[in-house]
Amino acid sequence: MFSEEGFHPFRAYSILKGPGALKAFFRSLRLPIAGFSLVAGGVAYVGAQVQRASDYTKDVFDRSFDVVNSAWDKTREVVNDATSINLPEIHMPGWMEKILRLDEESVENRRQLQLRKSQEKERQLGEKGNESGGSGSDDNSEGVVVGLAGAVASTLATDEENDFEKLNEEEKQKLAQSSKDDRMMIFTKKMIEIRNILHDIQDDNSSITLPSIVVIGSQSSGKSSVLEAIVGHEFLPKGSNMVTRRPIELTLVHSKETTTPYCEFNGVQLGHITDFTKVQQVLTDFNMAVPPRQGVDDNPIRLTICASHIPNLSLIDLPGYIQIHSSDQPADLDDKISALCDKYIQEPNIILAVCAADVDLANSTALRASRRVDPLGLRTIGVITKMDLVPPEKAVSILRNEHYPLHYGYIGVISKVPPLSLWSRNQNLTDIVSSRERSYFSAHPQFHDLPILPMLGIQNLRKNLIHVLEYTMSKNLQYTADSIRSELDDCNYQYKVQYNDRLLTAESYIAENLDVLKAAFKELSQKFDKNEVRALLKEILNEKTLDLLAERYWMDENILNWTKQSKATDEHWQYKLDSCVSLLTRMGLGRVSTLQVTELLSRRIEEIAKQSPFGEHPGALQYILNATQDILRRRYHNTSEQVENCVKPYKFEVEINDEEWKVSRSEAQSMIQKELSMCQNAEEKIRKALGSKRLSQVLEFLNSQAKSPEPLPVAHSAVVLDQGRLMQYLQMRENILKLRLSTMKSKTCKSKESKYLCPEVFLNAVSNKLINTAVLFINIELLSEFYYQFPRELDQRLIHSLTSEQLTSFVDENPRLKSQLQLQRKKQGLELALQKINSLVMLERQTDNE
Structure with missing residues (x-):
C-alpha cells in the first residue's frame, strides 16, 4: 500500500x-x-x-x-x-x-x-x-x-x-x-x-585669568562686520564717528534647544531681548553715554547671545585704533585707546588682529600692537577683510603667511554685507556672507590651491576660533585649576579668621532683622493702645477748648462781673456756650483724630525701625516706612468716616449725667490750673530777663502811655516794650484764670444745671464724650487692622517680593556686612569654579588615555 x-x-x-x-x-x-x-x-x-x-x-x-x-x-x-x-x-x-x-x-x-x-x-x-x-x-x-x-x-x-x-x-x-x-x-x-563665574567674583587682588579672543583693529578695518558675520546678526553700533567707546565682552552660547536667538545684558535688568535692532540701540546708548571729551571708558559692557547656530566663543570687541582725532575728542585719545587695548591683549588672551586687504600689513596698527605683547605671533590670528578689493594674487600672497608670519596664520574674508532687502532681513547673516564668499572665491582659480582653501571664508574663521580657543583653554587648564585652588585656600583662611566660618546670606540676614523689628513692634502695640490714643485726643480737644474759651469768654469785657450779675438763663451766655459746643462737635473730629493717630503711629514705627538693624540700611528702611504709610492710608478714610458718623448725634444735643459732670469739673479745674501755671512760668521768664525794677518801669510807662492823650517820649527799646506788653497780657490772663478757677471750685458749678455759668466744665464733658466715641472706632478700624497687617506686609515686601539682587543691595548698604558677603560670594564662586574645572581636568585625562 x-x-x-x-x-x-x-x-x-x-x-x-x-x-x-x-x-x-x-x-x-x-x-x-x-x-x-x-x-x-x-x-x-x-x-x-x-x-x-x-x-x-x-x-x-x-x-x-x-x-x-x-x-x-x-x-x-x-x-x-x-x-x-x-x-x-x-x-x-x-x-x-x-x-x-x-x-x-x-x-x-x-x-x-x-x-x-x-x-x-x-x-x-x-x-x-x-x-x-x-x-x-x-x-x-x-x-x-x-x-x-x-x-x-x-x-x-x-x-x-x-x-x-x-x-x-x-x-x-x-x-x-x-x-x-x-x-x-x-x-x-x-x-x-567658569570664566563668567570668575568674572563675577574677581577683585583687584585676583590673578586668575581665562583666555578670551580679543578683537583689535583700526577704524573702518571691518571689525564689526567680522563679529556680526560670526554671530549671524547685525547688533553692533554703527556710525561715522567713533561709536565704540567701551569694551564689549561678548559671550556666545550654543544651545540646540533655543529656537529664537536672544540676547541678555549682564548686570542690566532688561531681560531676554530677541530683537537685535533693540540690542544695537542699547549698545549705542551705553557707548554714547561716555562723553566725547573723555574719549573711552574701560568699564566693559557684558553681552550674552544664545542661539542654535552660533558656536561657544568668548569675544571682546575693543575701540578701533585711530590716527587723528576730532576737535571734540581729547588730544591723547589715541594713547588712551592703545592703553585700553594693551590691557586686554595680554596673556593668555588670543589676539584677533583685523586688517584690511587694501592696506599694507606693514602699516597695520593691529599687527604692530600684537607684536608688542606677542613678538613671536604665538597668540595672534590674522583676519584679512575686504579680500575682494585687491587682486587675487596679492590676496593669496598675504594668506601664505610669509611676510609677517603668525603661528595661526591669516584667514581672508569678505564680511561686508550688502544692503538687505525686506525678505532677507531676518536671514542668517553668516549664510549670506558665506554665499557671497563662495561666489567670489570660486570665480578666481588663484584661490583653488588646497593649502589656501582652509584660510578662506567666515566659516573657516569660526572653526579656527573654536579650535584655537579650545586649545588655549586646554593648555592653561591645569594652571588655571592650580590658581583657583590657591586663591580658594587664601579665601578660606581669611573667612575663617575674620568671620569664623559663619555663613551669612542676604535672606537670612533680612529675616533675622525682621524678627528683631517685629519684637519691637509687638512691644509698641502693647503700649500704643486705647489709653494712649485717648490721652492724645484729650490733649487735642483741651487745646481746642481753651482756644474757644479764650476767644468767646476771656476776651469779653463783662467777664469779671459775669458770675456775680448774670444768671443761668441769660441768653447772651447761652448763645456763647451753644456756639462753642457747635464748633467743638463740628470740627471734623473723625479727620482730625485719625490724622493725628496715623502721624503719631508713623513716627513711632520710624523710631523703632531706625533703632533696629535696619537703621543702617536706608533702602530697607524706606520699604518699612512705605509699608506703614500704605496700610494707614488704606485705613484712613474708612476710620475717619466711621468716627464722624458716630459723633454726629452730639452735633445736635449733648446730655450728661451727674457723675460725668463731677468728673468733668475735676478735669476742668486741672486744665485751668495747668494753663495758669504756664502763664505764671512765662511771667517769671520775663521778670528774670528784664529784672523786677526795670519791668516795673516798663509797666508804669505803658500804663501812663495808655492813659495819656498825647504820645509820651519813648524811654525804652522796642524789644523791652514788647516784653512789657506781653507781661500785661499774661497778668490779665492770670487774673481771669484765677477767677474762673475759683468759680469752678465754688458752689456755683456744683451741678450740671449751671453749665452756662461754668462753660469750662460742660465743654470738657462734651470733649470726653467725643473722645470716648472716637477711641472706640479708631481702635477697631485702625489700630487692630494695622497691628494685624503690618508684620505680614513686611514679610511680603522684604522677603517674598524682592529678588536676590535687591536683597543683596540692601545688605551691601552696611559696609561690614558687604565685605563679608563679598568674601563669602568669592569663596562660593571659587568652590563652584574649582568643581567644574576639576571635572574638566578628569575629562581631559580620560580622553588622553583613550
Whole structure:
C-alpha cells in the first residue's frame, strides 16, 4: 500500500472492500500522521530557539551596559577618594552618552533585522518540511528538525557578526568625529561658564585669568562686520564717528534647544531681548553715554547671545585704533585707546588682529600692537577683510603667511554685507556672507590651491576660533585649576579668621532683622493702645477748648462781673456756650483724630525701625516706612468716616449725667490750673530777663502811655516794650484764670444745671464724650487692622517680593556686612569654579588615555 510514491487514496479505497479493511486502513494512516507531527514540532522548536537567541542577545547587551555603568561608578568613587575636596557628582559626558545611544540604536536595528531574517528562514524551512514530511520515518523527521534548528542558529550568528562589522565600519569614523566635536563643545562651554563665574567674583587682588579672543583693529578695518558675520546678526553700533567707546565682552552660547536667538545684558535688568535692532540701540546708548571729551571708558559692557547656530566663543570687541582725532575728542585719545587695548591683549588672551586687504600689513596698527605683547605671533590670528578689493594674487600672497608670519596664520574674508532687502532681513547673516564668499572665491582659480582653501571664508574663521580657543583653554587648564585652588585656600583662611566660618546670606540676614523689628513692634502695640490714643485726643480737644474759651469768654469785657450779675438763663451766655459746643462737635473730629493717630503711629514705627538693624540700611528702611504709610492710608478714610458718623448725634444735643459732670469739673479745674501755671512760668521768664525794677518801669510807662492823650517820649527799646506788653497780657490772663478757677471750685458749678455759668466744665464733658466715641472706632478700624497687617506686609515686601539682587543691595548698604558677603560670594564662586574645572581636568585625562 505504501511505496516510494507515498499514499494513494484510490488504492486505500480498494483495500477497504476486502477482509480486515478497517484495521488496515488505520495502520495506513499512522506514518503520515507521525510525519506531520514531527514537522509541526520542528517548526515550534525553531521558533523557541529564535526567541531564545533574541533574549540572549538582549541579555548580552544589557550586561555590557551594566559593566560600563559599573566601571564609570568605580572611577567616580576613586576620583572622589583621591581629591581633597568634595567634587560634584560626575555624570557621563554627553558625547559618550551619544555614542552609547548610537550603539544601542544600531543594536536594536540589527535585532529587528535578525528577527525578520529568522522568520523568513523559518517559513522557508517549514515549507520544505511539509513537502518532505511524508517520505521519511520518525528518526529521519527528528533529524531534519535538529538540522533545521542548527542551520537557523548558525545563520543567525553569522548574519549578526556580518551586520555588526558592516555597521561598525560605516559609523566608526562618523562617531569618532561626532565624539570629538561634542567633547570640544562641552569643554569650551564649561570653560566659558567658569570664566563668567570668575568674572563675577574677581577683585583687584585676583590673578586668575581665562583666555578670551580679543578683537583689535583700526577704524573702518571691518571689525564689526567680522563679529556680526560670526554671530549671524547685525547688533553692533554703527556710525561715522567713533561709536565704540567701551569694551564689549561678548559671550556666545550654543544651545540646540533655543529656537529664537536672544540676547541678555549682564548686570542690566532688561531681560531676554530677541530683537537685535533693540540690542544695537542699547549698545549705542551705553557707548554714547561716555562723553566725547573723555574719549573711552574701560568699564566693559557684558553681552550674552544664545542661539542654535552660533558656536561657544568668548569675544571682546575693543575701540578701533585711530590716527587723528576730532576737535571734540581729547588730544591723547589715541594713547588712551592703545592703553585700553594693551590691557586686554595680554596673556593668555588670543589676539584677533583685523586688517584690511587694501592696506599694507606693514602699516597695520593691529599687527604692530600684537607684536608688542606677542613678538613671536604665538597668540595672534590674522583676519584679512575686504579680500575682494585687491587682486587675487596679492590676496593669496598675504594668506601664505610669509611676510609677517603668525603661528595661526591669516584667514581672508569678505564680511561686508550688502544692503538687505525686506525678505532677507531676518536671514542668517553668516549664510549670506558665506554665499557671497563662495561666489567670489570660486570665480578666481588663484584661490583653488588646497593649502589656501582652509584660510578662506567666515566659516573657516569660526572653526579656527573654536579650535584655537579650545586649545588655549586646554593648555592653561591645569594652571588655571592650580590658581583657583590657591586663591580658594587664601579665601578660606581669611573667612575663617575674620568671620569664623559663619555663613551669612542676604535672606537670612533680612529675616533675622525682621524678627528683631517685629519684637519691637509687638512691644509698641502693647503700649500704643486705647489709653494712649485717648490721652492724645484729650490733649487735642483741651487745646481746642481753651482756644474757644479764650476767644468767646476771656476776651469779653463783662467777664469779671459775669458770675456775680448774670444768671443761668441769660441768653447772651447761652448763645456763647451753644456756639462753642457747635464748633467743638463740628470740627471734623473723625479727620482730625485719625490724622493725628496715623502721624503719631508713623513716627513711632520710624523710631523703632531706625533703632533696629535696619537703621543702617536706608533702602530697607524706606520699604518699612512705605509699608506703614500704605496700610494707614488704606485705613484712613474708612476710620475717619466711621468716627464722624458716630459723633454726629452730639452735633445736635449733648446730655450728661451727674457723675460725668463731677468728673468733668475735676478735669476742668486741672486744665485751668495747668494753663495758669504756664502763664505764671512765662511771667517769671520775663521778670528774670528784664529784672523786677526795670519791668516795673516798663509797666508804669505803658500804663501812663495808655492813659495819656498825647504820645509820651519813648524811654525804652522796642524789644523791652514788647516784653512789657506781653507781661500785661499774661497778668490779665492770670487774673481771669484765677477767677474762673475759683468759680469752678465754688458752689456755683456744683451741678450740671449751671453749665452756662461754668462753660469750662460742660465743654470738657462734651470733649470726653467725643473722645470716648472716637477711641472706640479708631481702635477697631485702625489700630487692630494695622497691628494685624503690618508684620505680614513686611514679610511680603522684604522677603517674598524682592529678588536676590535687591536683597543683596540692601545688605551691601552696611559696609561690614558687604565685605563679608563679598568674601563669602568669592569663596562660593571659587568652590563652584574649582568643581567644574576639576571635572574638566578628569575629562581631559580620560580622553588622553583613550
